[in-house]
Amino acid sequence: MAESVREMIPEEEVAKRIKTLGEQISKDYAGRSVHLICVLKGGVFFMCELAKRITVPVSMDFMSVSSYGDDTKSSGVVRIVKDLDEPLEGKDVLIVEDIIDSGRTLSYLIENFKDRKPKSLRLCTLLDKPERRIVKDIKVDYLGFAIPDEFVVGYGLDYAQKYRNLPYIGVVEGVE
Ligand SMILES: O=P(O)(O)OC[C@H]1O[C@H](OP(=O)(O)OP(=O)(O)O)[C@H](O)[C@@H]1O
């Protein structure tokens, strides 16, 4: 079977959900500013769209960690590829991720960020695969969609670096 992508969540539905998340975040952070941390590379599309829907002052920084490489299975070892440019001390920090799968990436990031003494630390993820969770105690403050255990692409998510630019969430078929 040739490699193809089946649509799971259409573009319009993703956009609608991000708008709602932006409104909720704006309400919760009213009177404050929010420091968004994008987890590269996957989180970049989601963070850009989300930031446009937030009405309180926003600042941004970028972190790159990797545990998957070009594989569909996590190596289990989280590696910092690029650290943040600015300190988190005293800031209301919101981590913006594309997906939580095993939870290893976020567990690592949350512990790492706590040591940097932010005023508050919350988590926003576009997708969550709860069935796959290995690290159980991760609190998701803002969630786009809970999805079944399938390897998804699009909206920043890749398969061997492909498909990040798809405007919808899809499932790769015809691969091992
Ligand atoms: O919950 P986990 O099992 O840790 O998986 C989630 C992580 O996996 C993906 O990153 P990846 O390492 O593929 O890097 P990328 O965003 O650069 O594609 C995704 O963007 C999350 O950061």
Ligand SMILES: Nc1nc2[nH]cnc2c(=O)[nH]1
């Ligand atoms: N592209 C992609 N990366 C992931 N990292 C963890 N789970 C996934 C997934 O379903 N798709």
